[in-house]
Amino acid sequence: MxxxxxxxxxxxxxxxxxxxxxxxxxxxxxxxxxxxxxxxxxxxxxxxxxxxxxxxxxxxxxxxxxxxxxxxxxxxxxxxxxxxxxxxxxxxxxxxxxxxxxxxxxxxxxxxxxxxxxxGCWEYRIEVRRDDDTVEETLRDDERLVELDERITESSAGTSHLLERQYEQRLEELKHQQRADRTAALIEQLEPMVHDLQDLGHERTTLEMETDTDDEMTRETRLAVLVHEDRQHDIDDLLDDVAADPGVEIRYTGPWPPYTFTPTIEANDAKSDNI
Structure with a gap:
């Protein structure tokens, strides 16, 4: 111990x-x-x-x-x-x-x-959030959703309940795919501008769940990027373009020391051997 x-x-x-x-x-x-x-x-x-x-x-x-x-x-x-x-x-x-x-x-x-x-490089954190209502509105024209919506209107209460569950499941699948596609597209745009990049996923940590009460925005993308000082303005311009979309919020913090990009320290040296 x-x-x-x-x-x-x-x-x-x-x-x-x-x-x-x-x-x-x-x-x-x-x-x-x-x-x-x-x-x-x-x-x-x-x-x-x-x-x-x-x-x-x-x-x-x-x-x-x-x-x-x-x-x-x-x-x-x-x-x-x-x-x-x-x-x-x-x-x-x-x-x-x-x-x-x-x-x-x-x-x-x-x-x-x-x-x-x-x-000359510093770490920045990029978080992209989107308004749930705006995201869902962009997906309403999906053929499967349109079909389910029509069937729900015409169905009895019992059948309607089952169809509504199918509708919500399809909507969640579309939202998940959209998040993945948009994250991949943002990473592709960022890669030529950054020294290194890590996808941190979009799920909140326990501490963030306790402190973040914004239920109207869905976290879509969380990235850590290692950026040289000379390229910071390029990142700013790109994120300004992303933030111009309706219902989008960008949280961009830094510069930080490169915590995410530091080399692994041998366990026998700086953490375990010590104590």
Missing amino acids: TEPSFETGRYLYCVVELPETEVSGFSTTGVDGEGVYLVRVETIGIVVHECDTLYDTADVDVVRKWLLEHQNVIDAAGDRFGTPIPFQFDTILRGDDERVRTWLDRERETFASRLDEMA
């Missing part, structure tokens, strides 16, 4: 590329008010703070505060050094700064290659 505390450890925020000359003065306040600093191996640095326990609490407000503090540190490092490789909240390496240097030196080529590949 995971131990909640340990003798000494380092909380990991992100890896950054450093200039060859000496870096001085990078420090800020991190999670739970801890002092943050930089551990360096040649031109690769890792932003850390000292710790001896996991950040675990049942208090949702405290967790949100910690997450915001975690993000603020990574944002500050990104502003100072360029696109970072971020770690997820509560990633801890057990040991002191020398242990961090040993691990970082072993992984330095992997990090250096990925930092070079992502230089």
Whole structure:
């Protein structure tokens, strides 16, 4: 079972590329008010703070505060050094700064290659929503729906109920296919403009279900895109065109550090071996 505390450890925020000359003065306040600093191996640095326990609490407000503090540190490092490789909240390496240097030196080529590949790129999240009534209105001319609608009008109550179920089933099938087609079309348009892209699916997470009360809009598309700074305006223009369709709402957030596109960290190093 995971131990909640340990003798000494380092909380990991992100890896950054450093200039060859000496870096001085990078420090800020991190999670739970801890002092943050930089551990360096040649031109690769890792932003850390000292710790001896996991950040675990049942208090949702405290967790949100910690997450915001975690993000603020990574944002500050990104502003100072360029696109970072971020770690997820509560990633801890057990040991002191020398242990961090040993691990970082072993992984330095992997990090250096990925930092070079992502230089100048930032993650954006794209969510396309459509008004349910508008979506359904565009599908009413489907031949099968028209046929079922006519039969419902002419049928008895018992038969009508069965036909209505068939109508709703057909409508859902059409909506599902339409979502898939539109998502595929948007991805095809985006791919030449982005460095990388991941389809996150359209289903809501548990937290989003708790906080999102907009029942009139159906989530159609959720994408994470890694975009170079030079192509951001191209993405803006494309999404403006999508949003011009009736009943469409676009939620476009960023720039974020590239959480979705970071390399996998070996389990024996930065998450499991630590605790």
